[in-house]
Amino acid sequence: MKCKRCRKAAAAVDLPSHHSAFCPDCFFVFFRRQVEEGIRKFSLLEPRDRVLVCVSGGKDSLVLWDILMELGYDTEGLYIDLGIEGYSDRSGEKIAAFAASRGKEPIVVDLRREGVPIPEAAKRSRKEECSVCGTVKRYFFNRVAATRGFTVVATGHNLDDEAARLLGNLLHWHGDHLERQHPLLPGEGGGLVRKVKPLWRVSEMETAAYGFLKGIDYVTEECPMSEDATSLVYKEALSLLEEKMPGTRSRLYMGFLTKKGTFLNFLTSAEINEAPPSGAEHPGTCAVCGAPTYAETCGFCRLKEKVGRGAVR
Numbered sequence: 317m318k319c320k321r322c323r324k325a326a327a328a329v330d331l332p333s334h335h336s337a338f339c340p341d342c343f344f345v346f347f348r349r350q351v352e353e354g355i356r357k358f359s360l361l362e363p364r365d366r367v368l369v370c371v372s373g374g375k376d377s378l379v380l381w382d383i384l385m386e387l388g389y390d391t392e393g394l395y396i397d398l399g400i401e402g403y404s405d406r407s408g409e410k411i412a413a414f415a416a417s418r419g420k421e422p423i424v425v426d427l428r429r430e431g432v433p434i435p436e437a438a439k440r441s442r443k444e445e446c447s448v449c450g451t452v453k454r455y456f457f458n459r460v461a462a463t464r465g466f467t468v469v470a471t472g473h474n475l476d477d478e479a480a481r482l483l484g485n486l487l488h489w490h491g492d493h494l495e496r497q498h499p500l501l502p503g504e505g506g507g508l509v510r511k512v513k514p515l516w517r518v519s520e521m522e523t524a525a526y527g528f529l530k531g532i533d534y535v536t537e538e539c540p541m542s543e544d545a546t547s548l549v550y551k552e553a554l555s556l557l558e559e560k561m562p563g564t565r566s567r568l569y570m571g572f573l574t575k576k577g578t579f580l581n582f583l584t585s586a587e588i589n590e591a592p593p594s595g596a597e598h599p600g601t602c603a604v605c606g607a608p609t610y611a612e613t614c615g616f617c618r619l620k621e622k623v624g625r626g627a628v629r
């Protein structure tokens with residue numbers, strides 16, 4: 317099959333949801349335009365932004381860092397080493413090699429050194445690994461951004477991630493989560509920095525194809541803690557729908573973003589939208605570490621306290 321854009325070279329990437337197929341060079345143009353359109357549509361980034369890109373060693377976050385550099389943004393990569401035996405070390409090595417090949421050095425937060433490696437912190441606090449991981453990551457995204465002068469934090473969530481999350485939120489009628497689900501979360505002052513997802517228009521397959529064709533070497537293994545993640549079930553369900561009806565995934569997510577206002581008004585009137593716990597509009601500061609929080613102490617300090625107190629099960 318010939319590329320549908322240049323009509324000369326052989327197509328290397330087939331995109332049924334776009335009724336297209338591209339050669340590598342034309343696919344790079346397509347991918348770049350999709351990301352640029354995603355950034356433009358919701359004003360995710362400004363040319364003068366200093367962007368902190370959160371990298372895990374997987375394809376999405378390294379592709380994100382790569383394309384933001386190519387688009388000319390001022391970026392640095394942040395790697396949070398979760399302290400997971402083997403997996404975290406292999407991820408760190410891939411990131412260091414990627415960064416070095418582009419004349420960069422990642423900022424690294426080592427959770428073992430911080431006293432909260434995920435597997436142990438989860439056991440001691442008697443919480444799920446992914447819940448602990450979420451609290452810790454949010455804390456360091458904000459802290460590193462605030463202390464090092466970044467104006468925005470970018471993560472590599474793609475269309476598949478966001479559509480799966482949307483499906484989960486809808487199936488469980490999580491009104492508060494639906495309200496916050498968007499490629500742009502504005503900063504709230506007091507150290508809560510703006511968060512953006514510039515890959516929200518591109519699918520997992522497109523991101524993987526871009527990474528492969530660009531020769532980006534990433535960690536292919538999944539985080540060992542993700543084995544029973546329900547998000548994988550939603551992804552599978554959507555893949556099935558996508559296979560039978562190409563374009564379903566993007567219609568679901570983009571339709572939600574377009575109709576979100578009207579839809580959430582309905583949810584609120586149906587009284588299933590939860591208010592923020594404190595009712596406060598702006599965060600205060602944590603009594604222990606000074607980080608922004610709506611409670612007296614921040615989630616990270618409460619976790620550290622539990623980890624310090626807890627005995628391993």
Ligand code: SF4
Binds near residue numbers: 434445449450541545
């Ligand atoms: S699967 Fe869970 S523990 Fe692993 S990186 Fe994701 S949120 Fe963190």
Ligand SMILES: [Zn+2]
Binds near residue numbers: 319321322324341343
């Ligand atoms: Zn072409």
Ligand SMILES: [Zn+2]
Binds near residue numbers: 604606
């Ligand atoms: Zn704190």
